[in-house]
Amino acid sequence: MPDQPPRALFFDTFDRHIPTPVLDRASAYTEADWLSLAEAWRRSYGIFTRTFDPSTKFISIDQHHYTALKELLNVRGILPLFNDAELWDLTFAWHRLDPWTDSARGLALLNTQFVTSTLSNGNVSLLEDLKKHGSLPFAHLISSEHFGAYKPSSKVYLGAAEKLGLKPEECALVAAHLRDLRAAKDCGFKAVFVERELEEDWEVEEVAKAKADGWVDIWIDQDTGGFVEVARRFGIQE
Template identity: 40%
Template sequence: MPPISILVFDIFGTVVDWHGSIVREVQAVYPQVDADAFARAWRERYQPAMQRVRSGEIGWTRLDELHRGMLEDILPRFGLEHLDEAERAHLNRVWHRLNPWPDSVAGLARLKSRFTICSLSNGNIGLLTNMAKRGGLPWDCVLSAEVFHAYKPDPRVYLGAAGVFDVSPAEVMMVAAHQDDLAAARDCGLATAYIERPMEFGAAHIKDVSPDPANTYHARDLLDLANQLGC
């Protein structure tokens, strides 16, 4: 097998804490809202919204626009239907302002010393770039489903990443906190590394992070992955 040279990363939940970031911002601005339930309700619409694109029900639509549609769906449930356009637009861009997990920046910096590292997220390029700028994420390259006009787990995303760097899929490793993402990457010939993020959905909703022997690596966090990879 050729050596791994490229690490591509899922972002939401793997590199950044989407739940905690949304909860903190909603609590600060709308203290009357159950911020935990709000964050989870918004995220629950993520896969169904992308499935509309995957199925061909709607044409290619960036995640920013999908997030806005999901937001419009849940605002009445949480008593926020009174928000004006500026407030809605600002709240929708919370996804651009997600905070990295405590280990992410240092872990990525170490991994970058040996590998080319890049995002491979369903988030659009503008969203990922703004997030990286704000959070200090040291990507060599920002790749997004937007580049391929296909949402993971479509093979075009994983194979497209290998194509961007003109390497075989076996030279690329997908790093994610979601086993379904990794399984789809493996089906395309990529190596896989699972990152434990038990708090992805908040302290009240601890996630199962049991190892899957099909993965190439299983790590507690990105610093642990750097240790395992000799970085």
């Protein structure tokens, strides 16, 4: 628990686990190995956001997903099986990800004490659809798209704090990725790690070191309550 609680909690909303809606939509088109393709598609997202040059023209996550899907299907020799409408239908399956089971309930609790907002590399329309699909009660929707950059760029974290009229030290990032949290921490944010299955891409040794070093302010282990447990750590009871 940080000595001085934050005023706002920002959430890395768009996770990178294999999305069931994507697999469900894909299986309707062809019997290709969609699990391996979806894994490659997911990996392309992380590479794209980490290497994006903010001095160039901004490319949304939707556009990236569309372009990356075409490339992956082409490599597998099955791109001709799809028309453009079908490619976009698959791309927008990312807008229908189901939230973690504790998310809506935990957010409702946290809203009683904090300002809550997304802070995601997902574009604005994607976040709007995820909020609606999952009935997620965020008070604000903030995307990297607002700043023409992608996390872990400091422009995103500092821009989000400024957008809500707050200092970085008045903010905390809640995320399942330590790379994201480390970058936010370096900008003055507090860090709340919520461990989720298959989400963390750091090696086991790196995760253990981060936990031992103590720079994460609140550490929620997997399957211990998620956002509901975050609320409990801040003294909010159901």
